[in-house]
Amino acid sequence: MAGRLSALLVPLLSAEAAAVDVGPAGSAECPCVNQSSEVYGFGCASHDVNGTEEYPECGDASTAPGWCGDQWCYVKLSECQVTVEPSENYPGLGWSYTTCGYRDSFSRTNITESLRGKTLRVQFLGNTGGWKGNYCTGNLGEACVDQRGFGPVQNFFDLVVGSAGIKVQQISELPEAVYAQRARLGQRSNFDLCIWATGMGFLDLCVASLVMLPRRSDASPFVSLWAEPTILVGPTVSSAEEVTFGQMLSAAFRPFSPELWLALLCVVITCSLVITYFETSQHGQFNDIRSKRLRAAEAVYRALYSLFMCESRFEPQTLGGRIVGLGLAFMCILFVCGYTATLASFLVEERRLEPNVEDLNDAIRLNKRICAHPSHILTLKVHGVPESNIVPMSVRSEILPSIGVEESSICQVGVLSEEDFVSAQATNGGSFCNLQRIGPAVGSHMVGLSVSEKWSRQLSFAIMAAAADGHLQRALRQHHPEAESFARLLPRGRPKAVAPAVTCADTND
Incomplete structure (x- = not known):
């Protein structure tokens, strides 16, 4: 037994x-x-x-x-x-x-008790982009040395280690046999190196945000963490909407809503009627008008005249008329200020920012060059993008800086993970606020951890149990670039790709 x-x-x-x-x-x-x-x-x-x-x-x-x-x-x-x-x-x-x-x-x-007290050989890697992975100061795309790193993946791994009672032996250098295997297959990535090390049994776990590519899943077992959308990003161009003569005329009434116009008219007419009532006394302005119909007509006329001329057309003689007249004059001042300021904004030529392409098919039709990380090139080929139009970018963080409107730009659009775009928009001081997501996701890929065959089932259970308890979502929420706690968690010397959050809204005038 x-x-x-x-x-x-x-x-x-x-x-x-x-x-x-x-x-x-x-x-x-x-x-x-x-x-x-x-x-x-x-x-x-x-x-x-x-x-x-x-x-x-x-x-x-x-x-x-x-x-x-x-x-x-x-x-x-x-x-x-x-x-x-x-x-x-x-x-x-x-x-x-x-x-x-x-x-x-x-x-x-x-199953989890079998892990308690066991020492696992782990290599921590520094991701080169995004915000969901693991990031090591000075070790982008390489094994972390004298540090475990920082980020949602590392934070989640620590929670799994603590709950399962696992001991960690951090491995920085790998045997030459792993390097030989990677070279034999024509691969150069340090992430592939770590994955081959787990598949060959030299490591038990690779801690980083690892895209589960077919060649990697063939090399080592994986435990999936989440599905990451792949999106199309392009620069925005300014465009103006054509305005007809009728639209220009209607702009005179656009500063206020119909309800506000009606309320304003009611208030002005009411004030005019009250002033007229006071001024029909013996020493008032309208003491010579005896007919009630004429008094009402005079009040409505002067009310509309005051509204259109933006000033009171009364010369009250009584105390009550003067008090109400001052109130009417003050309301006319507010009306003039609010109306003219709002009308000016409507009369200015309305411009908006639009992407220079509508979707991936449009980019293919217009023969646009598309920057992409090697992990996304297969997605582009499946969608029919000619290989000559694909510009491979070995480092994820280099994709967005390479996108521009000019023909001399390295590429006119880019395909990247949604987390890379969110991170860049939030953490690069507004440098990429001229770029916009275009259309729906063009695909997705699974992200996970590479584990050894020896502990794959035990680690799968422990990791999935921790994720089911919400630990993964809490780690992602805590480290989101726009989270209040994000800046406090940043280690000293954090690389620019994952610097403190600055949203595009903060940099726009």
């Missing part, structure tokens, strides 16, 4: 399966051996329910793990077609809960 501790394979299911008694023989697809024997492990039974020398924790029913009462049996590995784990006690045999109709809760319970 000791062999069960070394085989921690079964993935976490969404709900407990209902156990059905299939008898001591197990299922036909994986029959138990010697099912009639009463020896420990032979025939489907709850062999651990009362505790054993190897698993004494099952002896106390109040604290026993849930798997203690589950049924399992030994089976022949060569004759079993369901989930089975090899046994160290009996060569050629394995043990299976599945054949007895039970979920293997034993492996799931012990």
Whole structure:
């Protein structure tokens, strides 16, 4: 039974399966051996329910793990077609809960415990772009030396290490055999070097934001972290909207909404009626007008005249008329200021910024040169971009500075990860505010961690469990370039590509 501790394979299911008694023989697809024997492990039974020398924790029913009462049996590995784990006690045999109709809760319970106290050989790499990866001061695109780095991936890894009780041995230099393998395949990236090291067993884990390319997945197992969108980015050009004569005339009423115009008219007419009421007294301005209809008409006329001339057309003689007249005059001043300022902005030729291409197909049609990292070149080829129009950029952070409107520019548009664009827009002091995302995502790629075959299943479980608990999202939110906590977390000497956040809105006049 000791062999069960070394085989921690079964993935976490969404709900407990209902156990059905299939008898001591197990299922036909994986029959138990010697099912009639009463020896420990032979025939489907709850062999651990009362505790054993190897698993004494099952002896106390109040604290026993849930798997203690589950049924399992030994089976022949060569004759079993369901989930089975090899046994160290009996060569050629394995043990299976599945054949007895039970979920293997034993492996799931012990899978992270098998990592506790273990020392894993880890290499920390410094990503060359974006903001979600791991960043080492002075080590862009290389192995971190005397530091683990900084960023969401490194922060998340530390959380996994702490919760699983893992010890870390940081490896900076790799054996010559790894370099020889990388050179043999014509690869030059230090990320590929680390991935080959995990695939060959010289490392247990590479900590960085690693794009899961086909050649890399073939070299080493991966644990995926997230799917990163690939977007098209291009420079903006200024364009003006044509304005007709009718639109120019209607602009006279655009500074205020219809509701505001109506409210303003009501207030002016009301003030005029009140002034007229006071001024029809013996010593008032309108004491000679006897007809109520004429008084009302005079009030409305002077109200509209005051509104259009932007000044009060009353000369009140009474105290009440003068007080209301001052209020009307002050309102006319506010009206003039608000109206003229707003009207000026509408009469100015309206210009807007637009991308110089509408989408990737438009870029292909216009024969635009497209900058892209090698990890995105396959995406462009799938979309039909001619290879002659693709400008490979070995460093992710070099793509945006290479984009320009002029024909002399290295390229007119670029394809890159969304995180690279967000990082550049937020952390380069407004240098790339003339660039704009164009259209929907043109694709996506998986990002993950490269792990060794020896610990791949245990690490996969520990990493996925931590991600399911929200630790990955919290790390990403904490390190987002626009997060308030981002500047406080920056280490001294952080590279420019991931400098303190400055948004484009902060740099525009």
